[in-house]
Every structure is written in C-alpha cells, then in structure tokens.
Amino acid sequence: EGDTMAACLRCRRRLPLSPPAAPLEDDGLLSENLLRLPPQPSSLPRASAVCSRLLSDPAFRRRFRIHHRGSALLLGSFIHYPGITFQPAPDAPDRLPLEQFRLKLDDHYIALGCRHGLALFFLPIRLQVLVWDPLAGHQLRLAVPPDFEFQGAKGDISGAVLRAAGDVDHFRVVLVGCDGEQPRTALACVYSSETGVWGGCVSTPIPSEGLFIFRGEPAMLAGDRLHWSVTVAGSRGILKFDLDRQSLDLSLLPGDYYTPLSPEFTVVRAEGGRMGFLFLHRFIAELWSTKRNRDGVEIWTPGRSIELDKLLGLNSEKEPPQMIGYAEENNAVFFRAADADYMVHLESLQFNKLPKTTVGSYYHPFETVHTPEPGSELAARGLLPSLVVRAEGGGKGFLFLYRFTAELWSTKRNRDGVEIWAPGRSIELDKLLGLNSEKEPPQMIGYAEENNAVLFRTVDADYMVHLESLQFNKLPKTTVGSYYHPFETVHTPGQRHEAWSVLL
Structure with a gap:
C-alpha cells in the first residue's frame, strides 16, 4: 500500500500544471482594469491597440459609460450669438474635431441647453425641437405638443434634455412654456425616447399681469428637479419641474433679490447637490443656499463670497464682469470681463482664461462621460x-x-x-x-x-x-x-x- 501511495505521489508531481491565464487573455481581469481608464476621449482609442476585441464589445462600452457617470468631462461649449459656434476645451489628444460640432441647419434655431452628451435646440418657425448627439452625428426632430403650438410676443418656450441615472440607452426632453393667454399658466410636457411619444401636460398658475420670459439661460438639474430662471411681471423667479412627481412650481427669488434692480443671478448647484443661487454685484459673487430654521421652515442663507477682481486680477475701476454660462456637472461659472472670458470652478476657485466673446453671447457647456463612435449602439437610443x-x-x-x-x-x-x-x-x-x-x-x-x-x-x-x-x-x-x-x-x-x- 505504501509503494502504491508513493507511486501516486510521483505521478502527481509529474502532472503538468495549467499555466495561469495571461492578463490580456483574462477578459474579467482586463475589463476591470480598462473600466478604470479616465473618461477622456483618447482613452479607449489608445487602449484599443492593446485589446480591440473587448473595447469593441457594446456591453463593455456601456459599462464604461455607467462606471464614469459621475465624472463628466467638459468637451467645450456652444456659444450662442451671433449664430452658434463651438469652442473646444481639452488639449490634444483629447480635443475632438470641430467638424463634429457644426450643426448644419437652414432653419432659424435657438439653443436650449446641453446635458449628458446631448444638445437641444428649438426651431420656432417649424415649431420643432431638435435633439442632437454631436459625437455620434445623430439627430432627431420632434414636433412640439399641440399645447405648445403658440407664437407671438406673449408666448415663450424653453426646455431641457437629459438621461435617467444609469440609463445610457434612452433620453427625455422636458418642454416648458407659457402661451400668454388668460388665465395665465406655465406648462410642462415630457417626451420619452423609450415610448416615442409626448406625455400629458402639467401646469402651474403664474401672475396675471406682465410678461413671462425665460431669461435665456438653460435649465439647471439638481437632484430630481430642473430649474429655469424666469422673469415674471418684472420680478425674478425660478420655474421648477419635478421629474419624479411630474409637477411644476413657480417661486420668486428670496428677500430683496427679486426686484428689477437686483444683482445678476444664476441658478447653480449648492453643497450636497441641492439648488443654490449665485448673485453677482459688480465684482462680488455671492453663493446662497437653503437651510431649515428652528421651526423646520426652509429659508435662504448667504454663503461664500468670491472677490472676482482679486481672484482673476481684474481692474475694479473698469466695467464689472457678467455671468454668461454655467457648467452644472463641473460646477463652474463663465464670466465675461473687460479683457477676456473666464471659467471659474466654484468649489476649488481654479479658473481658466478664455478668448473674449461678443456682447450678448452665452455659453452652453457640452459635458459628457464618453465619446461614442458613429454606427455604435447609440442608434438604439431613438436619435436615428x-x-x-x-x-x-x-x-x-x-x-x-x-x-x-x-x-x-x-x-x-x-x-x-x-x-x-x-x-x-x-x-x-x-x-x-x-x-x-x-x-x-x-x-x-x-x-x-x-x-x-x-x-x-x-x-x-x-x-x-x-x-x-x-x-x-x-x-x-x-x-x-x-x-x-x-x-x-x-x-x-x-x-x-x-x-x-x-x-x-
């Protein structure tokens, strides 16, 4: 019995061991490593030289986009007026060709905003909205719902485009507006690419006198709510749409900040991802956010003040800066000063100096977490x-x-x-x-x-x-x-x- 056992042991020692899988042949290990690549446009094309088979897999590319959903890359900005041009942000090799961001339309169109790698435009003559994926080259035109088929000085329309958290295959368009008729109401309606139809309209009452005007700024998404800056009968307010509850609400600015002579303001993301305001009075930018008082009532309170003349080295004897855009995922505000434009990150206070734009121009930052190629699975999103x-x-x-x-x-x-x-x-x-x-x-x-x-x-x-x-x-x-x-x-x-x- 001892000889038999010894023979077995000798045989076992002679058995060849299976070599461990090479790192580039282990799809599980390789995919986990590739997921950790930065979301810059050059990352996946560079890595394809190592493993083109895995990187061409639609399932992996979808995992990559979801993994980096929280780290949006600012690829550049559409600058509105005169016309619409694109100003790229990253340096080479992450700077994408300008040709990808040229929207060739014969119709008059108005930029409504960008989000999650999509851009939204309104075509007032045709009464259509256009959803555009510049990176894939896909476009989709949608006729506005019947309740939004109004024109003239008394009516106004704005909107926003977005994807649901974790969903890279479908998008929604939220259209808001007011037709100027009595009794006065603001309307909202949602289009889903998953169903391919507009849903029912919801409304909220607004003051009966004076104009209701969107201030030309795109919506800001905080939590599950979209926020638009509006002017109502000379006062300044916020139109809020709750994506989960499908409800619409209008509120005026806090305290004395709603008067016609009040400082410039824009809606921004406050600490914790909530809605906040940035007020600009000459060279001082002041952040406001909400908190609950002893009675549990939500009140507005001032926060950090930013002295832009000291931060940016501006001459306080010259014309003060203006706010001309906001990148919500990067929490950065664009300012036009006497000598140049600037992008200031509100948390770190780091800034970038940009070429000066003409008076009246407005930045629509284009932020995304991936750079898809034409002909990819994005076709299934409903953009084609x-x-x-x-x-x-x-x-x-x-x-x-x-x-x-x-x-x-x-x-x-x-x-x-x-x-x-x-x-x-x-x-x-x-x-x-x-x-x-x-x-x-x-x-x-x-x-x-x-x-x-x-x-x-x-x-x-x-x-x-x-x-x-x-x-x-x-x-x-x-x-x-x-x-x-x-x-x-x-x-x-x-x-x-x-x-x-x-x-x-």
Whole structure:
C-alpha cells in the first residue's frame, strides 16, 4: 500500500500544471482594469491597440459609460450669438474635431441647453425641437405638443434634455412654456425616447399681469428637479419641474433679490447637490443656499463670497464682469470681463482664461462621460430614424438611417450564447440612387415586408429599394407627411397555383 501511495505521489508531481491565464487573455481581469481608464476621449482609442476585441464589445462600452457617470468631462461649449459656434476645451489628444460640432441647419434655431452628451435646440418657425448627439452625428426632430403650438410676443418656450441615472440607452426632453393667454399658466410636457411619444401636460398658475420670459439661460438639474430662471411681471423667479412627481412650481427669488434692480443671478448647484443661487454685484459673487430654521421652515442663507477682481486680477475701476454660462456637472461659472472670458470652478476657485466673446453671447457647456463612435449602439437610443425590417433568415432586424447611409442591424449569439444586436450591411443611398449629398437627406416612408423593400422620399422623387438585391424603382414624389402602405399578394385572381409577389 505504501509503494502504491508513493507511486501516486510521483505521478502527481509529474502532472503538468495549467499555466495561469495571461492578463490580456483574462477578459474579467482586463475589463476591470480598462473600466478604470479616465473618461477622456483618447482613452479607449489608445487602449484599443492593446485589446480591440473587448473595447469593441457594446456591453463593455456601456459599462464604461455607467462606471464614469459621475465624472463628466467638459468637451467645450456652444456659444450662442451671433449664430452658434463651438469652442473646444481639452488639449490634444483629447480635443475632438470641430467638424463634429457644426450643426448644419437652414432653419432659424435657438439653443436650449446641453446635458449628458446631448444638445437641444428649438426651431420656432417649424415649431420643432431638435435633439442632437454631436459625437455620434445623430439627430432627431420632434414636433412640439399641440399645447405648445403658440407664437407671438406673449408666448415663450424653453426646455431641457437629459438621461435617467444609469440609463445610457434612452433620453427625455422636458418642454416648458407659457402661451400668454388668460388665465395665465406655465406648462410642462415630457417626451420619452423609450415610448416615442409626448406625455400629458402639467401646469402651474403664474401672475396675471406682465410678461413671462425665460431669461435665456438653460435649465439647471439638481437632484430630481430642473430649474429655469424666469422673469415674471418684472420680478425674478425660478420655474421648477419635478421629474419624479411630474409637477411644476413657480417661486420668486428670496428677500430683496427679486426686484428689477437686483444683482445678476444664476441658478447653480449648492453643497450636497441641492439648488443654490449665485448673485453677482459688480465684482462680488455671492453663493446662497437653503437651510431649515428652528421651526423646520426652509429659508435662504448667504454663503461664500468670491472677490472676482482679486481672484482673476481684474481692474475694479473698469466695467464689472457678467455671468454668461454655467457648467452644472463641473460646477463652474463663465464670466465675461473687460479683457477676456473666464471659467471659474466654484468649489476649488481654479479658473481658466478664455478668448473674449461678443456682447450678448452665452455659453452652453457640452459635458459628457464618453465619446461614442458613429454606427455604435447609440442608434438604439431613438436619435436615428429606424424601421423594423426582416433580417437574413426571416428574423427581426432594424434599418437605421443616418443622412445618406442606411445601416442594417440583426441579432446574433455571442460566445456565452446571449443574443446581442450587431450591425450588418451599410447602403450608401447617395451612390446607389445618384443623389446629391449636399441636399436634404432622404426619409424612410414605408416598408413592403414580403418584397423586403424600403420606400424613401428624396428631394426629387420617391424610391423603392430592395434590401437584398439593392435593385430600386423611381416613383412619383409624394407630399411631405405621406406614408406608403404597400399592398402585397402572392397570387392573382384565377391563378391560385402560381405563387408570386406583386406590389400594388
């Protein structure tokens, strides 16, 4: 028995040990390390030289965005007036091409604000709002709800775009406004990309006299509430929308700060992420926040004062600075001084000197935690026009349309047997149909499922394109808003045994 045991031990010692997995072959270890990369635009492209397979996985990229949700990167600012231009913030290699931030629209448009990597614009002539993802190049136009179809000097509209915490696949648009009619009310309505529709409107009463005006500043998100600075009958106030309760409320500024002669102010994030105010009186910026008194009533109290002439080295004999923007995720305020613009971080008091803008300009900071690539899973967010089609094998697929490029998506199983979405063939419609890519891109206006053909409206005509053969037919152009409902059959009357398909 002893000899047997000794032989077994000798055999066991001779058994080769399995070598430990190399760090770059251990997906679990590698993904945990890559998640800790900083959220700068250059991080993932640089790391792709080490492991392009993992970094191209949509599931990993989604984890990366969620992991860095709390550390927003300021990529630059849209500067409104005259027109809209983009001023990048980071240095190379994190500075992104300016071409990505050029919004090419023929319509008159107004910037409403940016948040979570999305920008929102209002098109007053068309009564539409435009959601834009500059990094992916995706746009979505939405007609305003019927209750917001008002124009004229008495009405005013503003809005905000945002994503829910931890949700990188969907967004919401909150539209607020007042039509100037009696009895006077402010309205709010929410669009969800998950449902694809506007919800019901909520309202709150406002004073019956004087103008109700949004002060041109974007909304500030604190907690679960959006806050807009407004002027009501000469007084200054805050319009608040509660995202959870879907409720709207109007309140005037505290104390003597609501008079027409009161100092400049902007809504900012106070300590703890609550709503606060920054008042500017000449060269002194004063932070205010709320606290509860002995009776449990919430009251406004002043906090830190910032002497901007000493901090920024300004000449107090010259024109005092103006507040011209606020980056909520970085908690930084933009000021225009006599010699330059400045961005001041309210917590650290660190600042950056910026090129001076023209009088009347306003900063709309663009903050995000990731830099997605065109054609990524962002298409599923609803920013691209999409159509459900038949994929190869008869399964469900999607056709996404980005300007002149149509991209087919279908499902496949990954190594773990999980069904995931994957891009397939791309169709360059300008080359296929001989379209001018400088003109308005086509729209999808119908689908013939038995023929697996999509109908498009272009500037000069309509087209029916067969997705498998890419053969197409040119059709008479229909009016804007028209939609094709193809009538298909597999037989003609009197010829039951001949199975063929006809598009009527």
